[in-house]
Amino acid sequence: MKQQATILSAELSGFQALAESLPQDEISPLLGEIHALVEKTARLHQGKINRYTGDTFLVVFNASRKDHTGSVNAVNAAFELKDQLDSFIKDRKMDSSLTLKLGLATGDIIMGGFGKDEKTQETIMGEALVYANRICQFAGEGQILVDEKIREACKENIEFQVLEPIPIKGGETTLPIFELIVKKRKKLDLTKSSERKITSEMVGRIREAELIEGLIKNLVTAKGTVVNIVGKAGIGKSRLLAEIKEQPLFEGVVLLQGSASSIGKNLSYHPIISIFKSWAKITEDDSQSESAEKLEKEIRRVASAKVDEIYPFIATMMGLPLTGMHKERVDGIEGEALEKLILKNLRDLIVTSVKVTPLIIVIEDMHWADSSSITMLESLFKLSGSHRVMFINILRPGYKESGDYILKYLVDNLPGDHITINISPLANTESKELIDNLLQKARLPEEINEVIIKKTEGNPFFIEEVIRSFIDEGIVEIKDNHFRVTDKIHNAKIPETINDVILSRVDKLDEKTRELLNTASVIGRNFYYKVLEEATDTIEEMDERLEYLKDVQMISESKPKEEIEYLFKHALAQQLTYDSIIQQSRKDLHLKIARSIEKVFAENIQDYYGTLAYHYTKAENKEKTIHYLILAGDESMKSGASSEASSFYKDALNQMPESRKNN
Ligand SMILES: Nc1ncnc2c1ncn2[C@@H]1O[C@H](COP(=O)(O)OP(=O)(O)OP(=O)(O)O)[C@@H](O)[C@H]1O
Ligand SMILES: [Mg+2]
Incomplete structure (x- = not known):
């Protein structure tokens, strides 16, 4: 032929x-x-x-x-x-x-x-x-x-x-x-959707990228490892990974990414559940039984011979309802025994699936991980020494109980099977390159470049925010699709810290848009359109305002239509905006948001018990807090996360008046 x-x-x-x-x-x-x-x-x-x-x-x-x-x-x-x-x-x-x-x-x-x-x-x-x-x-x-x-x-x-x-x-x-x-290294496609947006190709980091790519090659042919990408906020950890993901190397591996959330310390298995959800393509719109069906199908696909053993335990961990023989398999198993079986089956699933295709599990913002996820990951990390599974943990240093704890655990327990890559600040020449890239053909006066380079100390996010603030303030203007530096540059003030520049940008928003952003920041780093809409009944032209916030790169859209979810482009912007809201309005906003979540997610409310307990605590509504803490505790218990369960119950007890405690 x-x-x-x-x-x-x-x-x-x-x-x-x-x-x-x-x-x-x-x-x-x-x-x-x-x-x-x-x-x-x-x-x-x-x-x-x-x-x-x-x-x-x-x-x-x-x-x-x-x-x-x-x-x-x-x-x-x-x-x-x-x-x-x-x-x-x-x-x-x-x-x-x-x-x-x-x-x-x-x-x-x-x-x-x-x-x-x-x-x-x-x-x-x-x-x-x-x-x-x-x-x-x-x-x-x-x-x-x-x-x-x-x-x-x-x-x-x-x-x-x-x-x-x-x-x-x-x-x-x-x-x-x-x-x-x-x-030639393939680059992340940053085609601009708006002329205001600033972008740059990745500067530097070639050595770090190649190191990780080498490990991925080894993963494909032999075995995995645990890689920690560690560095301060905005230093470029997530960007490094995004860039590596563009390489053709990734075509032969499955990559699953989950992230811990800043309000998630109390959300059992949060990053792990988020991984399974994306793996099985479960969305917030799916009902419990639809989610369960998708999960079973996916497990069947990679481990058909063991699906009836594995599925019930993974579903339990995810808080999904079981029926028939699957229910029987788990019935009566509780506490530590349940935790152990969940872990065993999770391991089996990984070991079986990597025989066919190697796997990379990424945990973003590991420093916010909950304790049940950490315990589980500790035991999964060991697999990488003998199987084709690799873990990439992305974390900021300085979080004793989560991130730092894991780093120490790896040093003590898997000394030869992990590697920690500290992402250092950009060198001065690299910072300059970044500034030039962001401004395309426009150039700042040399003395301004020097001040920026000095103050930003090689933090790419800080540099980006300074340039964005220049655009906000008309120091850099857009003419015929090109940036141009105006005379205002000679009066430009460059903030001392990254926090200052972010906050001053938020301050300059018009009142209603700032109100919208405030509400969003109370929801968290990620926020659903539906919840925001419900919680901000007084803000007109919400869509336009969100468009604007996207345009100035304070937020970005993280999911396609239907299920629109936004996120603060950077975690710091969310934290700082949140911190800048005065106490009383913060309290009111938490209450509004809790009510919105109850309404919008009425059908999947059990997925939000932990989140609701969090918002009601902040809203200082005791009754509701206790109600949801107990429900969250029950839910954690069912899903084998006993340490979270006991912490929920303890919190609930602390909130109760003496007279109720005995019940
Ligand atoms: N080497 C680089 N070259 C060009 N731009 C970069 C580089 N590193 C980071 N950036 C840009 O700087 C910003 C912050 O980077 P990134 O989001 O990766 O930080 P991070 O370390 O993940 O921070 P956090 O801990 O808050 O998540 C992003 O907009 C990113 O695109
Ligand atoms: Mg990041």
């Missing part, structure tokens, strides 16, 4: 010499190991080994005329093969010069149908094969050479060097060839 394909033709150079130096009985196992490595790498990039002969091999990648997948896969595989072979040699401390010579070409081939058994069916012939083999002959050690079609397909992401064309067809004609030099 005639088809398009990309052929990778490889020669393992130095193998002959190595073979001669080894005892006879070591040669064939060594070759076997190398072949296994090649096969695995090829498979990861959708390639199929076609033929081995001693020290040469062929890999075939399906290609189509419509897109470039064949070429892209082959090129990624080529880079990877080189890397893999290098680490193979290093790991074995082999002192030999084994290297690969690689030739790649895309074109027509004819495949299959030439023999009876499986092997001979794989026979291929055709132009791409001839060219790939020919190109390989011209490759030097460690060189990857490709034909023109591949260069065309990959030139966006890879730098090539044009080489002298090589003779083919007995010298009748020549074939243009190119050497692969380096992969």
